[in-house]
Amino acid sequence: MFKIKVKAMYFLMFALILLYACKSKTAEDIGKKIDTVSSKIGKEIDTLATNIAGKSDSTFDKVKVMEMDTTGKAPDKVRSRLNGVFSDYIDIKNALHDNDSSKAVNEANQLIASLDAVSDTSFTDKMRSGWKGSNTKIRKSATDITTAKTLDAQRKAFSQLSDAMISMIKTYGLNGRTVYVMQCPDTKAGYKSVWLESSKDNDNPYAGGKASDAKDDKSANCGEVKEAWKFN
Incomplete structure (x- = not known):
């Protein structure tokens, strides 16, 4: 489940990069857009991983060892x-x-x-x-x-x-x-x-x-x- 969501994120990132690249006029603009989108998607993936890990831990924390x-x-x-x-x-x-x-x-x-x-x-x-x-x-x-x-x-x-x-x-x-x-x-x-x-x-x-x-x-x-x- 986690791997599928991550792959979807990367696909979205690639699509956004292509979209911004088409709208950009110079190589410098394209580079800046790629950095911005990559950073944003990377943060989303980190948040997703943290949330999933938190849910997994809570499953085990409910029961006393x-x-x-x-x-x-x-x-x-x-x-x-x-x-x-x-x-x-x-x-x-x-x-x-x-x-x-x-x-x-x-x-x-x-x-x-x-x-x-x-x-x-x-x-x-x-x-x-x-x-x-x-x-x-x-x-x-x-x-x-x-x-x-x-x-x-x-x-x-x-x-x-x-x-x-x-x-x-x-x-x-x-x-x-x-x-x-x-x-x-x-x-x-x-x-x-x-x-x-x-x-x-x-x-x-x-x-x-x-x-x-x-x-x-x-x-x-x-x-x-x-x-x-x-x-x-």
């Missing part, structure tokens, strides 16, 4: 490995936001590899039993992303992956990470459009970042922060 007690969570070593799983999840989210199906497959395979790096020998007996279930759900959803034939099918699998990741993070924790639980209430896709962010980015993976590929501009930028967790 909860300091998560890691007592009873997984040991530090395990939570550090889970950071890798979470980072791979974010990469999948970004790929879907960019409508990049091939990259989503690559990142899902990387997430599966990161899961393999999490050794359950560091878990307590009680945690180890629960981890097997979490591991299975996350692995299945990631595998479904790699075998899906369409972006929509990948996004459906990603919705299931997001649910599994939320459960995993709440149960075992992360190490030094902040997590934002996002949701778009306007989805018409037929599945729950919940996802996680690692920073103040409202990149809806269910609509895609390109407005031309999304159902509408509203869905492309749709996202509310439901919860925010900070792990030390």
